[in-house]
Amino acid sequence: MGKEKVILAYSGGLDTTAIIPWLKETYNFDVVCVCIDVGQESELEGLDERAKYSGAEKLYILDVVDEFCDEYILPGVKANATYEYEYLLGTSFARPLIAKKLVEIARKEGATTICHGATGKGNDQVRFEINIKALAPDLNVIATWRQPEWTMQSREDEIAFCKKHGIDLPFDVTTSYSRDRNIWHISHEGLELEDPSLEPNWDHLLVLGTYPEKAPDEAEYVTVNFEKGVPTAVNGKQMKMSDVVRELNRLGGKHGVGIVDIVENRVVGMKSRGVYETPGGTILLAAHKQLEELILDRDTLAFKKTVSDKYADLVYEGKWFCPLREALQAFIESTQDRITGEVKFKLYKGNIIKAGTTSPYTLYSESLASFTTGDLYDHHDAEGFIHLFGLSMKVRAMLDQKREEKDKNNDK
Template sequence: MDVQKIVLAYSGGLDTSVILKWLAEEYKCSVIAYSADIGQEEDWEAVRAKGLATGAEKVIVSDLKTEFVENYIFPAFRSNAIYEGSYLLGTSLARPLIAKEQVRIALEEGADAVSHGATGKGNDQVRFELAYIGLAPKLKIIAPWRLWDLNSRQKLVEFAQQHAIPIPVTKEKPYSSDENLLHISFEGGILEDPWNEPDPAMFKLTVAPEQAPDQPTYLEVEFCHGDPVALDGRRLDPLPLFQTLNKLGGANGIGRLDLVENRFVGMKSRGVYETPGGTILREAHRALETITLDREVMRIRDSLVPRYSELIYNGFWFSPERELLQTTMDACQQSVNGTVRLKLYKGNCTVVGRRSDQSLYQESFATFEEDTVYDQADATGFIRLNGLRLRIQALQKR
C-alpha cells in the first residue's frame, strides 16, 4: 500500500505507541498522532510529549467532551438506547465521535490514510472503520493488529525496548479499561472467566453500594423535549449537568454492571461497567415518558429501541437507517417535558415523583374514589367485545 501521511488514533499507551513507531517504519511516511479528550483522566501534555518523542510529526489533542454529551449521549438517551437489556453503550457511542474527528483532521492535514489500535477480535475495529467509510471512503485504512506479528504483550514490550519507547514502570493491571464521560469499562485478564467476581478495588467512578451514605440523596431532574436541562431547579449546560449526575451517582454507588454480551463479530465477551450519570438519566427519562407519551406511540417507539441500540453497538452511527430512527425517536420527544424526582440510595436509583404540564395522567379518571367522568358500566361492552374471539374458540372446542 502506497501511503503518504497517516493520522493515528493515539492514546499514548503501549499499544498505540508501538503502532506509531511501526507505522512510520513500515510505510516510510509521516504520522500524525491524534488523541480525543472525551472525559477520561489523562495528562495530555505527557501524551503530547510522548507522541513527539516516539516519532509523530505532530500530536493533536481534541477536546470533544461537550460534543460527546450534546450530539451522542443525549440523542441516545432520548431514544432509551440499551443493548441486550443492560448495556448503556458507553464505548459504542464514543467511537463514532473519535473517528469523525480523526477523519476531519486527516482531510485538513492532507493525509491519505487513517489507523487505529483496535484488535481483530473486538467491536471497535468495526466501529472505527465503518465510520471512516461512511464519512470519507477514499481514505485508506490501516489496522496494524490485523497485519503485523506483534501478537502478544511481550512482543510489544520487546519492540518498545528496541525502539527506546518509554514503558511506564507500573504494576500491570489484570484487566484492560476504557474510560469516557459516559462510563468506564473493564474487560480481559481475570475478568475473562465469568465466574470471577470483579475486584472491589477495580472500580473507579463509584463507591461500593454498601459503603455509600446511609441517608438517601433526593434529586430533581427537569427535561425539555427529552433532554435534561436542570438539576434541583438550577439550569445547567449539558456538559456540567452530566458531570454532576456522574458525581451524584458515583457517590451513591449507582451504575455498576457485570455483563456477558454478544459482540458483533460473533463471540461472547464479559465486561464490567460503571455508568453512574447515565443510569440516573435513563431512569428519570423513562419515568417522565410514562406520563407524557401516548400509549401507542410508546409501544411503536419501544419496538424500535432494540434495533436502534444494535445499530449503535455494531458501529452504524453514520448509517441512513440510524439517522432515520433518530428522527423518529426525536419526534416522540416533543411532549417529554417536565420534572422527575429520584431517590439515590446505596446503588439504587428509585423514581419517587414525576410531573409535567403536558401530562396525560388525569387523576380524575384514574381515581378509585367516586367520580363523574368515567362510567364504569362502559367496561361491560368493552370486555365482551375483547372476549368475543375467546368465547367462539371455547364454543368450538366444546
C-alpha cells in the first residue's frame, strides 16, 4: 500500500510552500496540492514547477472563475451583501467554493485529510473548516498553524525552513504585504497597515486601481444593465457575469473607485485592519441598489436591508452552506423578478455619481410625486392621514399633560 494522501489548499505563497515538506516530514504523507483559480491571474504563474520542486506529488489547478462569479458573487450582489457597511466580502465569497473543490479532489484521490495554511488568528480557518464539515463531515482537517508540531512562528522561520529543505524562493519579508486576490477584489494586510494610526503607503499598496488623487481629471460615464437582478451588459455590450466584473474593475480602478480602509471585527474576536480594492464590485452594488431603490416597494426594501445585513454576517463567518443563508437567498431571489433596467453613473476620482436610472418596472410616478395636484392625490387628503398617523403620540402627550396638572394641584 502507498502512503496516505493529504489534500493541501495551495496558493504557491510562502506559507503553503513551506507546508509541503513539513507535511511529508511530520506525517509521512503524499501531498496533493490543489490550487483553485478564482481569478488570481499572475499569482498562478510557475505554480506547477514550484509545487513539484517543493515536494508535492501532484498539483491540480482548477479554473472556477465563472462558477465563482455565477454561483457565489452574483447571489451576493442580489443580496447587496456588505459586511460592517464597507467590506464587499471578496475573500469570504471564495472560501466556500474552495472548500467544495478541495472536498471533490479529496474524494477523487481517495484522501482522508485536507490541510490548509490559514493562521490561528484569522477568519479563513473558520471558513475552510466549517464548510468542509458541512460538505464532508468524515474528512479530517489539519490546520498547520494550530498543530503542536508546527514550530514556525514567522515568515522568517518559514523561509529558513524552506532553505533547509533545499527550497530557495524569492519571498521578501520586509516589503511584502499579505494579500488575497480573486476576480472580485484584492485585500492587503501587514506592514504599516498593522498600525491604524498610519496612513497606507498608497504608491506601493494598490494593485487593481489608482488612488483618487491620481485618477484622471476627466469624468467617465458607465452604464450597467440588469435583467431580473443579473447584470447583463456594460456600456451597451452584452457580457457574462465574469466579464462584467472584469470590465467594471478596469473602469473603476482607472478612476480610483472602490478603495476601502477598514478596521473590522474578525470572527475569532479581534479587530484587524485591512485595505480592500473592489472597484468593479463597488460599481455593481451601487447600480443594483439604485435599481432596487426605484423598483421595490417601501416595506420590501426596508426588510431586504435587514436581510442583507444578516446575509453578509453569515457569509463573513463562513456559513455559506447553512440553512439560514439558503433560506435568506430564497427570499432575496423572490425580490429580483422585477429588478430589470439600466443604471448610468459618472466615475470621477473615487466617486460614483448618479446620472440616471430607467426601468420598465419603476414605482416612481412623476405626476404623483410632483407638486402639481393630480387625480391620484389631493393635498387635503394628507390632513386626515397625519391625524391618524400621529394619534397615539397626541394621546400620550394629552394624558401626560393631565397627569402633570394633577400633580401640580396635589402639591398646592
